[in-house]
Amino acid sequence: xxxxxxxxxxxxxxxxRFNELWQGNFTANEAAARRNPGVLALRGKFKGVTAIxxxxxxxxxxxxxxLNRARDHAVIVASDAALKPLVSQGVExxxxxxxxxxxxxxxxxxxxxxxxxxxxxxxxxxPRVLDLWEGNVVFYNKHAPDxxxxxxxxxxxxxxxxxxxxxxxxxxxxxxxxxxGANPIIFVGQDLSYSEKNVYTRDSAGGEQSLESxxxxxxENIVYGRDINGRNLPTLKSMLVSKQWFxxxxxxxxxxxxxxxxxxxxxxxxxxxxxxxxLSEALFxxxxxxxxxxxxxxxxxxxxx
Numbered sequence: 027x028x029x030x031x032x033x034x035x036x037x038x039x040x041x042x043r044f045n046e047l048w049q050g051n052f053t054a055n056e057a058a059a060r061r062n063p064g065v066l067a068l069r070g071k072f073k074g075v076t077a078i079x080x081x082x083x084x085x086x087x088x089x090x091x092x093l094n095r096a097r098d099h100a101v102i103v104a105s106d107a108a109l110k111p112l113v114s115q116g117v118e119x120x121x122x123x124x125x126x127x128x129x130x131x132x133x134x135x136x137x138x139x140x141x142x143x144x145x146x147x148x149x150x151x152x153p154r155v156l157d158l159w160e161g162n163v164v165f166y167n168k169h170a171p172d173x174x175x176x177x178x179x180x181x182x183x184x185x186x187x188x189x190x191x192x193x194x195x196x197x198x199x200x201x202x203x204x205x206x207g208a209n210p211i212i213f214v215g216q217d218l219s220y221s222e223k224n225v226y227t228r229d230s231a232g233g234e235q236s237l238e239s240x241x242x243x244x245x246e247n248i249v250y251g252r253d254i255n256g257r258n259l260p261t262l263k264s265m266l267v268s269k270q271w272f273x274x275x276x277x278x279x280x281x282x283x284x285x286x287x288x289x290x291x292x293x294x295x296x297x298x299x300x301x302x303x304x305l306s307e308a309l310f311x312x313x314x315x316x317x318x319x320x321x322x323x324x325x326x327x328x329x330x331x
Contacts, residue, residue: 047150048127048150048179051127051151051152051153052179055149055151056182058156058163059149059183059186062163063326063327064164064167064186065146065187065189065202065205066185066186066187067187067327069206070206070207071207071326072101072203072206072319072322073206073208073283075100075101075206075208075209075317075319076096076100076101076208076209076210076212077102077103077203077206077208077209077212078101078103079196079200079213079214080093080103080119080214081107081214081215081216081217081291082107082108082111082215083216083217083218083293084220085216085292085294086214086215089214089215089291089292089305090112090117091115092306092309093112093115093117093214093305094117095309096313097118098316098317098318099309099313099315100212100312100313100317101120101317102118102119103120103202103203104119104122104123105196105199106122106126106135106195109122110134110138113138113139120320121144121202122140122143122144122145123145123146123196123199123202124148124151124155124195125168125191125198126195127151128152129152131152135155139160140159140160141160142161142320143162144162144163144323144327145159145161145162146165146166146198146202147165148166148167148168148198149166149168149183149186150179162323162327165186166186166187166189166198167179167180167186167189168180168191169191187205189201189202189205192268192272192275193264193267194264194265196216197271204285207281208285209285210286210308210312211285211286211288212290212312213287213288213291213296213300214290214291214305215291216289216296217291217294217296218251218261218265218294219251219253219259219260219265220261247264248260248261249266251265251266251269252297253293253294253295253297254292254293254294261295266295269295273298273299276299276300286301287299288300288301288308289302289303290302290304290308292304
């Protein structure tokens with residue numbers, strides 16, 4: 027199966043599975059989406075500031091302890107699954123981003139502190155997520171011009187702005203950093219594949235899943251991708267589509283100050299059109315100037331309420 031066929035298969039399965047859920051979630055969220063600011067309010071607000079986009083891939087285990095050095099020196103954009111591992115190490119992300127509309131993702135927000143952080147969610151997020159969240163909420167519309175139900179939802183709340191999904195939550199994390207003007211944009215825990223032993227970072231909800239059981243359960247969806255060391259690693263069709271999405275975004279998206287994209291995961295299959303560097307070196311190079319992202323964020327969101 028070629029790349030385009032993988033994409034078409036993933037897209038068709040997604041629409042079939044989620045159309046009704048998207049509509050129901052938006053109906054429950056519409057009042058909140060109209061009341062709260064959208065990602066449009068964040069455009070260009072962190073111009074020239076280092077952004078670290080954190081995923082929950084198994085490689086995060088070896089870099090998690092270094093991320094405290096970025097406190098007050100970078101904007102930290104965490105995937106929902108990376109929230110608990112970060113907080114367990116005393117790292118408070120600036121943003122936590124979601125993409126999945128299912129109630130299942132509430133597991134990422136239970137039993138963990140999130141007051142003072144900002145949650146960035148699609149207008150079709152499950153409403154239970156909003157019930158649980160204690161901090162600020164910023165909405166976005168999913169950019170999906172070939173999915174009619176999402177196009178119609180975007181027309182209902184156009185003031186939110188859009189983020190473009192690419193199969194995994196870190197795609198919208200990257201778009202958020204890109205639109206905010208951040209530079210450089212650094213990835214951590216962005217494996218898009220499975221390691222020799224683990225599926226996720228240890229402290230994430232789902233970190234207890236074994237690679238063996240995952241490969242068996244996902245047998246029909248498993249494909250292989252080549253990593254930085256030339257090895258073929260198991261991954262999902264959806265994650266391989268995400269790798270292709272990142273290749274597209276890195277090479278075609280334009281803005282006045284093109285970002286320097288650096289992958290500090292030190293593992294995984296995101297190998298093209300970005301620089302590779304250890305996280306320690308990237309922190310030394312790009313996280314030396316003190317910043318106050320909370321103040322910038324508060325000012326941006328207050329002006330849009």
